Amino acid sequence: MVDVFDEVEEQLRSERYKSIALRVLPIVGGVLIVALVAALAVWGYQHFRSQAAAEASEKYAQAIEAFNSGKRDDAIRLWGEVGQGSSKAYKSLALQHLGGLKLADNKTAEAVKLFDEAAEAAPNNIIGDAARLKSAFALLDTAPFKDMEARLTPLTEEGRPYRAEAREALAFSKLMAGDLAGARSDFAVIGLMADAGEAARQRAEAAKALIDSGSAKALPATVKAAMALPPPVQMAPGAVPPGLAPQAAPQPTAPGAQ
Template identity: 50%
Template sequence: MVDVFDEVEEQLRSDRYKTLALKALPWLGALTVAVVIGVGGYWGWTAYQAKQSAAASEAYQAALETMGREGTAKGFPAMQAIAKGGAPGYRALALMHMGGIRLDEGKTAEAVAYFDEAAKLSHDPVLGDLARLKSAFALMDTASFKDIEARLTPLAGEKSPYRVKAKEALAFAKLQAGDTKGAREDFTVLANLLDNPSEEVRQRAQAAIQLIDSGSAANLAATVKAAIALPPAPAMPALSQTAPAGAQ
């Protein structure tokens, strides 16, 4: 009798599993279809981004060649076309070129607007912070110290790729504002900064300290500001917009 009951229980269990399997089958099928669609959509979007980035790369290189061959008057519209659409990284680079052109023409407000737009558009901290630094430099002679300080202080943090440039610019901004004590303190830090990658920055800081101490720093800020060279925009390889954020 025990064997009979065991056989009946096993049969009932088997029938119950079959019923559950039949009920779950449509859900499993739907899940499989969703996974296939999701994977296909991801690869489709990736391919689209790669195509857009490749087109933006070619257009950017062509615009650079146009600027080199025909000058900024012809190069500006080419950069403007890139800035209006395409991969965000190349749009940011184009905006920075446009800002540089307008700055050379003495149109500071327009240049700052382009730099600020590039900073907002870029997801790359190296490119974004460079745009912010260029914007701050463009305003050094016209904006208040408070405005300059607000722009430069975040760029002077230890994790910023342009912290040394930002600290130097902030020191000269203090000097322009008449804060010789604060400027001297900043220059002293720059002169003794262990991770200072530029010997020129160290030499300028030491020279600034000597001029401040001698009382000859009245015209130092304007003179040395012209000697501070901003780093060029980083080269952007083709298809970089499709790479993962960590890889970039």
């Protein structure tokens, strides 16, 4: 009789376990499916990023090669494609190249726009601050000091990768704005900065000497006057500047003539 009760109890226990399992199994299965989907999504995203970075790297290298070979239009096209991609580092670098070309063409506003886009796209300050500095240097001669201060001051903070260069740009901005005391103070700081290069220290010393001599007072007006000058006229070899009559070619002398 005891065996019968034990068998019945075992069957009841088995039924309870089976019932619990039937209730829990779908939940566990759902959790496992979600975890698997999440793992696959992470793997897929990493694979996508890796593939996108590889493609961007290849196109970026092709653009560099094209530009160095004199194929400017091909380089612009390739950098433009990289600049539309999803690889943040190569996107930022490509936009900086395009900005540099615009700056070389005297299209400052377009260059600054590209540099600012490059800074926003950058994955870190090493790339991003380089773009921000390029944008600031492009505006150095024309932008109001408040704009330059807003752009450059964050770049001078401790830990930023180009703080010495940003401090130098800020000093020149103050010099352009007529703040000679503030500029001299910044140049003095640059001379003491451990991360400032030797060339930067030499420029700082030269700028301080210029300020101390009193010659720096005329610098803003000189730069503004130079910026207002018309661009130089491009002439073919042997051509005559506008407004000047070409000189008559010398006539050949007859043989025996004195």
